[in-house]
Amino acid sequence: MFRMRAPSAIFLIWMAWACAWVQARPVRVTLWISGGTSGILTAGREAPGILGLLRHQRETDDRGFWLDVGGSPTYAALANNGHPDVLVPNAESLRLGGLPLLVEPEMPWTFLNTGILPQYPGETVPGERAITLNHSDGPRIQVHALLDAELPLQVPPQQLRPLHIQDPREALRARLPEIRGESGVFQVLVLPEHARGGDWSREFPDFPLVIEHAGPIAEVYSLDDGARLRVRPGRFGRTLVRVDLTWDTVTQSFGPPVGEVVWVSAAGADGLEVPDELRARLRPLHQAPDPENWRSDRDFESAFSQAVLARADAELVLIPRLRRNEIVYPEMPEFWRVAWVEEDDVWVKVRVPAPIARSWRDVELAGASWWGRIPGGEGDVTVVMPGRVAAGSGGETWHLREVLDDPEIETEILEMTLRDLLPLSLEESQ
Secondary structure, eight states: OOOOOOOOHHHHHHHHHHHHHHHOOOEEEEEEEEEOOTTOSOOSTTOOHHHHHHHHHHHOSOOOEEEEEEOOTHHHHTGGGOOOSEEEEOHHHHHHHHHHHHTOTTSOBBOSSEEEOTTOTTOOOOSBSOEEEEOTTSOEEEEEEOOOTTGGGTSOHHHHTTEEEOOHHHHHHHHHHHHHTOTTEEEEEEOOTTOOHHHHHHHOTTOSEEEOOOBSSOEEEEETTTTEEEEEOBGGGSEEEEEEEEEETTTTEEOOOEEEEEEOOOOOSTTSOOOHHHHGGGSOOSSOOOGGGOOOHHHHHHHHHHHHHHHHTOSEEEEEOOOOOOOSSTTOHHHHHHHHOSSOOEEEEEEEEHHHHHHHHTSOOTTEEEEEOOOSSSOEEEEEEEHHHHHTGGGTTHHHHHHHTSTTSOEEEEEEETTTTHHHHHHHTO
């Protein structure tokens, strides 16, 4: 009688592998990387802004995952339209939004190198140290972001407390053993602002995708013969960087990333849920400005300073030097704002003795000028200044910071930002 032999273990293993191979299929995962919208909603072709990014995500066939480097408080106000899967704050967004920005429950903020100052023992760090993006077919992407070590000199203390910013390199090195223990995960590193991308990508080869903060020109750099990428999105929502990943369901691993720059079209508010207070920012100017007929920079700054002093009920204001860029689409107020003030800021209001105000006024600050009058005598004077200056401005304005750090000096963050009064002063300067 003929008897079949039982299949060998090797044959069974081979059959299982062959069946898996037949059933295997590559899974493509797309990452959309934006950065530096600077809070603008839209400002024409040159700056599609947040609405342009939202519209692009709605209309694209491959939604994938959206990473925004720079963030903006405006995303929370527009959350009904969707928002990025990962948000990384920068100095501008932290100046405008402060700590409440990071505790917004629906907004997925991530940053690695933070702790709590010892004088706030009961506080906890908001946000996540890393965000893991889970694809329905199994692939996982983990995003790590680092804040700039100089943030305490770029953001007013009231907006940053109780956070302590740790050295980004040391914080990342401490996390590397845990990151290396994650198998089958595509690791993404978002660098601190102003970091030299080439240095960081060479120093930390564990990350196949390294993302720089936004620049005027979007770039995609191939590293290690195409095995890794370093990318930089464009500012103001004008360009995205698309990164395509391929996940092998058999080997449970990712292939090399492939990146390209994608332009974003200008978009209005049609079809998007925009709150009324934001829609007001989209109304065209009644009269388009004519740069050739504008008066001198000094006349313009004078009108601007008067508007700020009146709104803040102050005697003295420090006005940063405004740029005189050509305005391509002057009928859009947001483009006019970003053309003059590339990076927005809060106003800090402080009341100090008149002698201190005079000493401040007598010190020249590069790229800024004092406007207003200080009453005679020894009384107190109300002064307003940009948040970056009040923070210490990279060590350049310590003579101001030393006074503001006095616990008896009360400071206030005003609701208006540097850009908010520009249309008013534009009309007055013509």
